[in-house]
Amino acid sequence: SLVLLIDEYDTPLTECLDDPKLFLQVRNYLSKFYSILKSNDTALRFLFITGITKFSKTNIFSALNNLTDISLSTEYGSLLGYTHKEVEEYFSKYLSCASETLKVEREELLNQLTAHYDGFCFEENAKQKVFAPWSLLHFFSSPERGLKDYWFESGGKPSVLAKYLQSHTLRDPMYYGKEKALALNILSGSSDVENLSDVGLLTQAGYLTIKRIQGTTAYVDYPNLEVRTAMAQLYLEQMLRGRTVEQIGAGNIAYLLANENAESVYHNLNHFLRGIDYRAYKDFKESSIQSFIQIYCAGAGLRARTEVHNNKGRSDLEVRSGFRHWVFEFKLVKDGESPEKKLREAEIQMKERSYGLSETHLEIKRMALVFSLKDREFVKWAEIL
Template sequence: MTAPTEKTLPLGTSDFAALRNSNEIYIDKTALIYELASVRSKIFISRPRRFGKSLLVSTFESLFKNGLRDFSGLKIEKLWKDKTYPVVRLDFSDLKDLPSAEEFQKSLRSMIATAFAAIGFRYDPADTVSLFLDQFKLWLSTLETNSFVLLIDEYDAPLTAHLENSRLFNEIRTVLSRFYAVVKRYEGCLRFFFMTGITKYSQTSIFSELNNFDDITLNPAYATLIGYTEEEIKSGFAAYLRNAAEKLGTTEKHVLQNLRDNYDGFSFEPSAQSHVFCPWSVLNFFKYPQQGFKNYWYESGGQPSLLLKYLEKHQLVRPESFDVPVAMTLDELGAVRQYDKLSVEALLFQAGYLTIREQLNVAEVEVGYPNKEVELSMARLYADEMLRDINRLDAGVSRLAKMLDRECPETVIAHFNQVFNAIDYSRYPVVNEASCRSHLQVLLMGGAMVPDVEKHSALGRSDLEVETPHRRWVFELKFSADGTNAEKLLRSAVMQIRDRRYGEAPHGRELIAVAMVFNGRERRFDRWEVVPGAAS
């Protein structure tokens, strides 16, 4: 079978009219769009990068500017009765790399003057008496009620770009606040105002300046507005599912299960009953199904500048808590916060690393990783943080998978010691067996492997197991603070592997079971032993 030809993948397309005119697949969200756009309103939504916020903004732009021209065959076609309106669209990501407040103010003025010129605003630089915003206010005061539509994409980008520079952050915030104050004063001329971002900064004053601003970020009614549901994938990408199954030599059911495991699980409502797939990852998989279920998240959306800048002055929780779900209040997830008051968990939620997994009560939810792709991305982030000033390649993390598949145990253990020696011990010390296991788990995942931690069997739980294309490794770990009881601990680990028959389950790979003792004082595995015949 050749690749599907009826409709093409909308990979990288954020222009709604271009998508529709190019015969690309559009997952119909227009019933929800109608609910939002049919009444006069001011709406904000926050979502991680690579989820399709800009496409949604473009969809509103097309609807209000051109009516139903681009909506043939979509649900809204039978619902929409409103007229067209002048539309002003501002993309603040175009203002994120400016080096000074003066340059930012100049560029913002130019953006406003250019965008609003299309609907009648004329800035007169020769008027030295009236400031730019005064001229802008005077013009707005002449407009009738419900005159135009205002769309702002990535409102937070200019602020996020300067988190490390508090002076410049505050200066840009002040400039933006003046603009938002003008919007608030003349909001009567707005038929519809829609704004997107990744996080909510209380310092911008927009959420206080604009009365009755409807934040739908965690509203259950719009939990699936951005992203793909499973039903939407099965119906909208049916030909691509068949093609992927054929290319991978498997069934559509198996492909869909792997899509769930790797790219699904993002929930943006308290009950966690609704969840969506990351569109960027799904579309990349469908374009190159023969490459398997790769990690598309980390390089494209998993390193948002907001989070990376935060980590320059803060650290993640210790690796022992890497895969432990966290209880959080809904206020922490959705309330306006000052940047320096944000918890790392709230920041990870906004960046898409954590999602709502379960509602604990009316005020609290449990958050965790949505899927394998994000969990692996988080491990890479952890590995980078643990190594800090040494990249994963130089530290040897990137070579772990290949070594485990090809090299002898002695070489593998020596490589483990090399990697552990590169860890920033002042921030991430190994102090007991649990921390030793979690450090090794994170480092293996940082090398793009998915280890089983405390894997259950009929007779017990192994500390850590991991598969490569040709091997399955079983590691039973012990910790000795100073190495004095290392031999005794090693014998105990060997007996555990033998007596509890770790790795016994069928897996079709060469089994290598290793007992290892970590010496806390020496910061290395100084006792280890391969256990032959651990499983038949």
């Protein structure tokens, strides 16, 4: 008897999404192939097929209609990754070695690994979380490198997503970092080539994962810091029209925040903002600035949070880099309004509401910035001591 394993069955189709005639030809070839399997099913002991997108109009599996879809099965929820228990049990020596190499307590290291590489959920009860094997194994092979981002390079931009982004845009950057809802049957059902959902596709591609289920609704978000960084990189590509931050004259924001002064950060943020395609983002709000800067920082691997609450209010953006904790307050000024007045408002607000002062173990850097809608850049700044 024959065991047949087919990985990424949909790749031949997603490679030609932009060519309907070729797509049809490939579909027909694949359909014939699966028809042959059906006619010889007595010779098959086991057939296992993986893929990202399940197309509904291709009729690829119309002949092979005895398949069992286990995509969201709770029984197989840990099939495609390592559980927390498995990591502790089977990688115990590697954890100890990495702990010694990085001079970090074993428990703290496991917490860091969980934040960076864990969190993927592939079952409909949203109870089982798993680590990404590729990233975790790469870390264990070279722990001296630290917690690097491996997922994006290993296939974090599959062809179906690349093709989709050629003719579609991601949601507005204001949606970055927010939990998203979609019908559970979108994840378990099939997709039309013409009507691929951005949230559904990002979930199938691994950028978003199931966080919780409420009735027939799935709430999805980024599984971990590594994927959050990869998503920010996708947004940056879109916002900068395919250019890198270096190509538009902006620097490594992680290095600048960790080592440079507030004035350098001010000028660098303006370099970044000037590189954004404003034809695609015309309606600026204060929340738009928050999202743009958040994505810029996240794309550099930093954990940037918007609307951070304390007992007196909420700051616009907070981000940690090295031994520094930066707190930003943004104000928008329209034509005819006084930038100086807006700057004073931001300064008073940051002082009275004690933004960021709870991070006593780090060097606190607080900065007020005024963005001009007319000039499309920051025109005033001040460092709050």
